[in-house]
Amino acid sequence: MEVIIAYLALFFGSLVSGISVLTFNKSSKKTLKLITVFGGAFLFAVCFVDLIPSMFESHSHSGCEHSEHSIIPAGAFILVGFLIQLLLEQLSHGAEHGHIHNNNEKKSLVSSIMLLVGVSIHAFLEGFPIVNNGEPNVSMITGIIIHNIPLSIILVGAFMQSGLTKVKSLLLLSVFAVMAIIGSLLNQNLEILHPYQNIILGIVVGILLHVSITTLFDSEESHKYNLTRFLIVILAFAIVLLLPEHTH
Numbered sequence: 001m002e003v004i005i006a007y008l009a010l011f012f013g014s015l016v017s018g019i020s021v022l023t024f025n026k027s028s029k030k031t032l033k034l035i036t037v038f039g040g041a042f043l044f045a046v047c048f049v050d051l052i053p054s055m056f057e058s059h060s061h062s063g064c065e066h067s068e069h070s071i072i073p074a075g076a077f078i079l080v081g082f083l084i085q086l087l088l089e090q091l092s093h094g095a096e097h098g099h100i101h102n103n104n105e106k107k108s109l110v111s112s113i114m115l116l117v118g119v120s121i122h123a124f125l126e127g128f129p130i131v132n133n134g135e136p137n138v139s140m141i142t143g144i145i146i147h148n149i150p151l152s153i154i155l156v157g158a159f160m161q162s163g164l165t166k167v168k169s170l171l172l173l174s175v176f177a178v179m180a181i182i183g184s185l186l187n188q189n190l191e192i193l194h195p196y197q198n199i200i201l202g203i204v205v206g207i208l209l210h211v212s213i214t215t216l217f218d219s220e221e222s223h224k225y226n227l228t229r230f231l232i233v234i235l236a237f238a239i240v241l242l243l244p245e246h247t248h
Helices: 002-023 026-064 074-092 109-126 138-161 166-189 191-216 227-242
Strands: none
Touching (some): 002 138, 002 166, 026 074, 026 191, 026 227, 074 109, 074 191, 109 138, 109 166, 109 191, 166 191
16 A cells, blocks of 8 residues: 555645746746755755665675676676666757756757657666565655655657647646656566666666756756755755665
């Protein structure tokens, strides 16, 4: 039941965020930037408080069992994930960290679909470790929901700018909204993936670290951190530390 609730929260969190673009104004843009910073800080903390410790603990256990992939340093999988996200941004143009590069340019339908493909692959991959042994990872799911708020708004805005109707834009958004759920279900039900959970987790950590670091130190903000942004980062860190621990 908890897993179903988590899946519904992921799906409708993105859908409601996308619908909110219809009431978007200038003050909303400033709020959205703060939400983006909070989401980036939240995912950054989740990586170091939850995912990375679990990953290295699992890797040390697999090393004791002399598994075939134990000879590869655990950190190598994080680097692979980092590189995968770099490649995905060739399609998404940086939408994962809260804005699109060259955002002032009018979007074509093709570029909007490519954007959808890029962020959907991103969501699909990050959905793999959100449920483990039938238990949802609350901190990671919460981080993804927050992270998807600006991303969903960007997607709907891009779709509408390319000439699609509101209904078609929301239908395409639903494709993105369901991708993390599909990734999670495949990871749980494909037995061929079960021996490689540590590799999968490392790749996802690399993806999340790239997104969170880029969000926190976005060049468009000129690397300036005012008191509000700084407090938001501290708040995100504190919430992650206070959430129940999750074991993989």
